[in-house]
Amino acid sequence: MKKTHILLAEGEPIAGADLKDQLQEMGYIVTGPFSQGENAVSSLNNGYPDLVILDIQLAGKWDGIETAKRILTKQKLPIIFLSSNSDAETFAKAKNTAPVAFMSKPFRIRDLKYTIELAIENSEKEPKDFKSVKTPECTPCLSDRLFIKTKDRMERVFFDDILWVEAEDYYCKIISKENDILLTQNLGKLSEALENRPEFIRVHRSFIVNLKHVEQIRELHLHIGTKQIPLSKSSKEELMSRLRKI
Numbered sequence: 294m295k296k297t298h299i300l301l302a303e304g305e306p307i308a309g310a311d312l313k314d315q316l317q318e319m320g321y322i323v324t325g326p327f328s329q330g331e332n333a334v335s336s337l338n339n340g341y342p343d344l345v346i347l348d349i350q351l352a353g354k355w356d357g358i359e360t361a362k363r364i365l366t367k368q369k370l371p372i373i374f375l376s377s378n379s380d381a382e383t384f385a386k387a388k389n390t391a392p393v394a395f396m397s398k399p400f401r402i403r404d405l406k407y408t409i410e411l412a413i414e415n416s417e418k419e420p421k422d423f424k425s426v427k428t429p430e431c432t433p434c435l436s437d438r439l440f441i442k443t444k445d446r447m448e449r450v451f452f453d454d455i456l457w458v459e460a461e462d463y464y465c466k467i468i469s470k471e472n473d474i475l476l477t478q479n480l481g482k483l484s485e486a487l488e489n490r491p492e493f494i495r496v497h498r499s500f501i502v503n504l505k506h507v508e509q510i511r512e513l514h515l516h517i518g519t520k521q522i523p524l525s526k527s528s529k530e531e532l533m534s535r536l537r538k539i
Contacts, residue, residue, distance in 0.1 A: 297413055300342040301325035302333040302360060303375070304350045312346075315402050321409070329353030330360030334367070341368050344412055349376040349383060361390040366464075371412040375400070439486070441467075441474055450474065452490060456506050456517050458483060460499040468520075494535050497523045504535055 299321050303309030309326030316323050324342060327333040330351045345364060349357035361372050372392040376383060379397040387395055393412040396405065439455075440447040454470045460480045467474045467483075476483065484501060487493040492504045496515065500522050509516040510532070514524050524532070 296320060296322050297344065297409070298322045298324070298340075298342040299409070300333060300336065300345045300370075302327045302330060302346070302351060302357065303348045304328055304352050305348075309348075319406055319409075330355035330357065330363070333360055334363045337364065337367055341370065343370075343416070344409060345370050345372045346409075347372060347374055349374055349378065349387065358386050358390060361387075361392070365390060371416045373405075373408060373412060441476070448474075452492070452503070453505065455493075455503050457503060457520070457522060458501040491535055494528065494532055496528045496532060497525050499523075504532070 297320075299316060301309065301313055301316070301323050303312060303326045306326070306328055309328065313323045313326050324336055324339075325333065327336065328351060330347075331353050333345075333347075345361070347357035347361055351357055351360065355363065357374060357376075361374075364370060364372070372390065373394045373396065374387050374392050375396050375398055376387075377398040379395075384395060393415070394408045396408065437452055439450045439452065441450055450467065450469055456468045456470065458465055458467050458480065461475065465476050465478065465480045465483050467476065480495070480499065480501065484493075484495055487501065493501055494504060495501045502515065502517065502522060506517045507515050508518070510524070510529075512524075513526075514521050515532075516522070
């Protein structure tokens with residue numbers, strides 16, 4: 294019988310280690326504990342768990358509620374919130390992510406065990422596409438355009454219409470003449486898709502620009518319209534070389 298895999302994020306390292314031990318004693322496989330939501334989300338690159346347990350008060354820049362939102366953009370998973378703060382405002386914010394449970398600290402480990410069992414049982418009764426959340430992907434298809442996969446269709450984006458691309462944590466956002474498109478892949482992945490297009494260059498760890506739209510180049514930044522984009526010293530020589538080729 295397949296063991297249940299749980300992703301655990303707990304703001305207090307000692308409490309997290311103790312909870313992990315208790316979950317493992319119950320027979321669960323546990324990834325974590327992570328004290329920061331950013332690290333919990335990053336761990337999904339290695340595979341998805343069956344269930345997520347999130348402390349609302351995490352140590353990083355994301356609290357448990359924001360972490361849950363980030364997880365759900367990647368995969369729809371059952372989430373159990375733990376919180377020492379059970380006020381109405383916190384509960385209302387948590388409820389927006391549709392968790393399977395909201396447990397106030399301190400809680401009895403037996404109650405958590407029952408909650409986990411019910412969550413897993415109910416998730417298995419969901420339609421088969423419960424864990425299949427389609428998220429935007431970017432695929433170069435033709436010489437002059439990208440196709441962005443969103444839900445049940447592919448949307449065209451011409452290379453010439455892309456102004457710049459910027460990092461958004463673990464995602465990246467394409468800024469085009471028509472609209473902004475958030476992709477569930479990082480800037481490095483998109484950079485690979487654009488590597489054969491000399492007009493696109495990564496000028497900073499967080500930015501790729503289309504040189505056809507660059508209006509000003511200064512010592513430490515460049516401009517596309519009213520947008521000021523940082524320019525790293527290591528990229529400037531390559532940028533000037535590319536300009537001569539376009």
